[in-house]
Amino acid sequence: MNINQYKDIVQKTLEDYFKECKEKSEYEKTIWDAMSYTVLLPGKKLRAVFCLETARALCGKWEQALAAACAIEMLHAQSLIHDDLPCMDNDDLRRGKPSNHKVFGEAIAVLAGDALISFGAQTILDKTPAYVGNEALLKVLRLYLKSAGAFGIVAGQCADMEAEKKSGQIDSMHLKYIHAYKTAALFECAILSGAFLAGANEYEINLMKELSMNFGLAFQIYDDILDVISTTDELGKTAGKDEKEGKATYVTLFGLQKAKEKFNELISNCYDILKKAEIESGVYDCILNKMRERVK
Ligand code: IPE
Numbered sequence: 001m002n003i004n005q006y007k008d009i010v011q012k013t014l015e016d017y018f019k020e021c022k023e024k025s026e027y028e029k030t031i032w033d034a035m036s037y038t039v040l041l042p043g044k045k046l047r048a049v050f051c052l053e054t055a056r057a058l059c060g061k062w063e064q065a066l067a068a069a070c071a072i073e074m075l076h077a078q079s080l081i082h083d084d085l086p087c088m089d090n091d092d093l094r095r096g097k098p099s100n101h102k103v104f105g106e107a108i109a110v111l112a113g114d115a116l117i118s119f120g121a122q123t124i125l126d127k128t129p130a131y132v133g134n135e136a137l138l139k140v141l142r143l144y145l146k147s148a149g150a151f152g153i154v155a156g157q158c159a160d161m162e163a164e165k166k167s168g169q170i171d172s173m174h175l176k177y178i179h180a181y182k183t184a185a186l187f188e189c190a191i192l193s194g195a196f197l198a199g200a201n202e203y204e205i206n207l208m209k210e211l212s213m214n215f216g217l218a219f220q221i222y223d224d225i226l227d228v229i230s231t232t233d234e235l236g237k238t239a240g241k242d243e244k245e246g247k248a249t250y251v252t253l254f255g256l257q258k259a260k261e262k263f264n265e266l267i268s269n270c271y272d273i274l275k276k277a278e279i280e281s282g283v284y285d286c287i288l289n290k291m292r293e294r295v296k
């Protein structure tokens with residue numbers, strides 16, 4: 001499978017999940033519209049692709065990871081919906097379209113985010129094929145719940161808001177903490193879920209943890225670099241937002257050049273880890289190469 005094939009199957013599966021639920025709903029149809037709106041907008045679906053490709057690379061099959069991959073995209077969309085709220089990053093544009101709260105209002109956007117977290121967890125339980133054992137299923141569910149909350153994204157977003165209160169004047173430990181939790185935690189959820197569902201051994205799991213952390217940190221630095229060097233049109237979200245909001249980023253703290261160097265170092269680590277894990281993946285290579293090219 002290539003990236004586009006994975007993306008298409010994830011998109012189609014998500015559409016089906018939402019359609020089924022919306023049909024059964026009564027006075028709450030709006031919530032399904034709001035939930036599916038952000039999830040189905042054309043994002044890169046990177047976390048789902050990593051989840052599926054990791055399962056494929058470790059056991060030859062990706063199908064048993066499809067429900068988890070879709071759930072992780074729901075959780076990701078939730079983090080974006082809440083991240084864009086006026087009380088957080090206050091962003092009107094997401095994936096090239098008005099942010100969730102701009103279309104549905106703040107109250108529904110908050111509810112849609114809440115509902116996506118639990119719908120994701122339900123999806124893992126209801127839609128993962130029965131031949132996947134309960135042990136793997138519980139590991140995936142536990143990690144999903146951990147990543148969603150105060151041991152994951154919420155911790156990172158809270159540390160991010162604390163940094164904003166200090167007008168972005170924080171030390172590198174605090175910055176790494178923000179990146180590890182607000183961003184790497186969800187990549188870890190995606191990559192490790194794929195590994196758990198593939199029945200990976202402890203050695204492989206440890207390498208996948210390392211991969212997740214290196215990629216997650218690289219990805220947030222990449223996002224912070226793009227915020228500075230790209231246009232709103234290219235990004236599909238408001239460019240130049242981090243400095244304006246007084247965000248702490250690798251770029252605001254250390255400058256663009258250092259940020260690019262750190263990004264390249266972390267991406268090189270990813271290649272090394274994939275090699276060590278004996279993972280041959282055109283999908284991983286393609287994603288890493290594309291990111292490198294874009295911030296050259
Ligand atoms: C945006 O993630 C949020 C960050 C962690 C920086 P993506 O850049 O993967 O967003 P989509 O899914 O493509 O919209």
Ligand code: IPE
Nearest residue numbers: 079080083089153182183223
């Ligand atoms: C992304 O941080 C973290 C989450 C959404 C959880 P950003 O605030 O930099 O993400 P964008 O730039 O709005 O996508």
Ligand code: MG
Nearest residue numbers: 083088089160
């Ligand atoms: Mg943010």
Ligand code: MG
Nearest residue numbers: 083084089091
């Ligand atoms: Mg933001």
Ligand code: MG
Nearest residue numbers: 223224227242
């Ligand atoms: Mg950003």
